[in-house]
Amino acid sequence: EITKKSIERQEGPAQTLGRCIPSVGSEILPASSLNTTNITQGINGLLDTLNAREISTKIFEDIARSWYWILIALAISLVLSLLFLLLLRLVAGPLVLVLILGVLGVLAYGIYHCWKEYKTLRDKGATISQLGFTTNLSAYQSVQETWLVALILISVLEGILLLLLIFLRQRIRIAIALLEEASKAVGQMMSTLFFPLLTFVLLLICVAYWVMTALYPLNDVSDPLCTKWWAPSGTDPGCQDVINKTCNPLDNFSITNCPGLTCQFLGYSSSGPAQRSLFNLQIYGILGLFWTLNWVLALGQCVLAGAFASFYWAFNKPQDIPSCPLTAAFFRTLRYHTGSLAFGALILTLVQIVRVVLEYLDHKLRGAQNSLIRCLMCCLKCCFWCLEKFIKFLNRNAYIMIAVYGKNFCISAKNAFMLLMRNIVRVVVLDKVTDLLLFFGKLLVVSGVGILSFFFFTGRIPALKEEFRSPDLNYYWLPIMVSILGAYVIASGFFSVFSMCVDTLFLCFLEDLERNDGSLAKPYYMSKNLMKILGKKNERPSGEKRKKAK
Structure with missing residues (x-):
């Protein structure tokens, strides 16, 4: 009232x-x-807050009810990834053949479909001159020239792939043999598959340390804060000399003559030495973060390369493979190659810092109307993106040569680059075959886990309904998405180890071809399958020859 x-x-x-x-x-x-607008905004904000709280509560409930089933899905993805890698020694050749024939079959069907549509529209369809230019792209589907151009492009692509298969069949066989050898190497050293966990932990430690450093307040002890005494209206006029003077908010006291005064915080002072160099310290912290992260990744690559190189250069496998090759490669890398890895990581870090600066400038200049500046910025970003990709490729192969020969970064990078350039066709073929195979593996693992999770969490598997009852969920898509994301991360981790194994064995294979000739003094270390493909063989001692003749 x-x-x-x-x-x-x-x-x-x-x-x-x-x-x-x-x-x-x-x-x-x-x-x-108070008016209608303010009340409506307040009610909407309250409803949004309640909805967000309700949705987050339901999400946590779903996670709590299904976390063990999510772990089972992740375990299934781990088993599928492991089985796929181990079975490659048996099915690498047929699987690559099936994938290649599948690509050719899809292109052949595209040629048939384009020819069928062109034949239908050739007599009663519109032409491009009748349609003219329009922003409605779907209208071009009824134009005969569209299907004719698509037919020509797909036919040319099909012909190029067929010619490549004919002329590069020998190199494709070598790539398949290397994939089989990589599967054998992974099978001999199963611990390498779980080494990315150590790399992931080290990356988390680096990021956590950087976050703690960035959040730590850099205050000057003598004048840490910009704070002033503040008084409300009606304060004693005799206190005017005290008002707006610097105070320390950490001291909980008030002036007895002016009881209404409070120490108000206005901002950080810019007069101290730490405050003046704050920007430089932040740049130093970002540089250190990028450098440390790249060094950790380089450490992981070099350790894996050292372990797989010990597999290749073992003449009698698996008898000559050293015991605990991964542990030995880890300590050997830390003892002898830390500086080389740091130098390679520094080069990559500088390029990444330049890319970050370009992104910052592009964000600031986004509102500029000068088309020349925008074009120049776009070209610079594209060039440095390509440079970063090239340096990553060069560093990866340089770390392999460091693990094999133990030389410094510059010499190893030069030797790796020249070796790859002398065998550029083999590099391209192996890279594309490996990418195709690993893409199929990721697709198989992720899609398999995703489909199984979908049918389980939606209760559409009658056989499992009687044995296992799926949990009652508010959002059944949430555990499905978590399972798919986890399966992708696990498959990527496993296949990254396999990709490093293939690259290491490939460089060792090229070195083996150039340095050895199959004689007793310089025998080949490659597998018998590779020697059979290349038509090479090792000489046998005279005693073994006589024994074989008998």
Whole structure:
């Protein structure tokens, strides 16, 4: 209720939206401060907050009810990835053949479909001259020239692939043999598949340390804060000399002569030495973060390369493979190759820092109307993106040569680059065959886990309904998405190890071809399958020759 006295004292109406406004103390809340817009915004904000809280609660409930099933899905993805890598020694050749024939079959069907559509529209369809230029792209589907151009392009692509298969069949066989050897190497050293976990932990430690360093307040002890004494209206005039003077908010006291004063924080001071160099320290921290992360990744690549190189250069496999090759490669890398890895990581870090600066400038200049500046910025970003990819490729192969021969980064990078350039066709063929195979493997693992999770969490597997009851969920898509994402991460980790194994064995194979000739002094270390493909063989000692002849 509102008293008559308060109604008479109020300048505005006593009601807002047909309702009485309660008094606050001896004064009434002005009706002018409330209107339909403010109340609607407040109700909408409250509803949004309640919905967000309700949705987050349901999400946590779903995670709590299905976390063990998600772990089972991740375990299935781990088993599928492991089986795929181990079975490559048996099915690498047929699988690559099936994938290649599948690509050719898809292109052949595209040629047939384009020819069928072109034949249909050739007599009664519109031409490009009749249609003209239009922004409605779907209208071009009814134009005969569209299908004719698509038919020509797909036919040319099909012909190029067929010619490549004919002329590069020998190199494709070598790539398949190397994939089989990589599968054998992974099978001999199963611990390498779980080494990315150590790399991931080291990356988390680096990021956590950088976050703690970035959040640590850099304050000068002598003048840490910009704070002033503040007084409300009606303060004693004798306190004017104290107002707006610097104070320390950490001291909980007030001036006795001016009881209304409070120490108000205004901002950080810029007069201290730490404050003046704060920007430089932040740049130093970002540089250190990028450098440390790249060094950790380089460490992982070099350790894996050292382990797989010990597999290749073992003449009698698996008898000559050293015991604990991964552990030995890890300590050997830390002891002898830390500086080389740091130098390679520094080169990559500088390029990444330049890319970050370009992205920052592009964000600041996004509103600029100068088309020349935008074009120049786009070209610079593209060039440095390509440079970063090239340096990553060069560093990866340089780390392999460091693990094999133990030389410094510059010599190893030069030797790796020249070796790859002398065998560029083999590099391209192996890279594309490996990418195709690993893409199929990721697709197989992720799609398999995703489909199984979908049918389980939606209760569409009758056989599992009787044995295992799927949990009651508010959002069944949430554990499905988590399972798919986890399966992709696990498959990527396993296949990254396999990709490093293939690259290491490939460089060792090229070195083996160039340095050895199959004689007793310089025998080949490659597998018998590779020697059979290349038509090479090792000489046998005279005793073995006589024994074989008998």
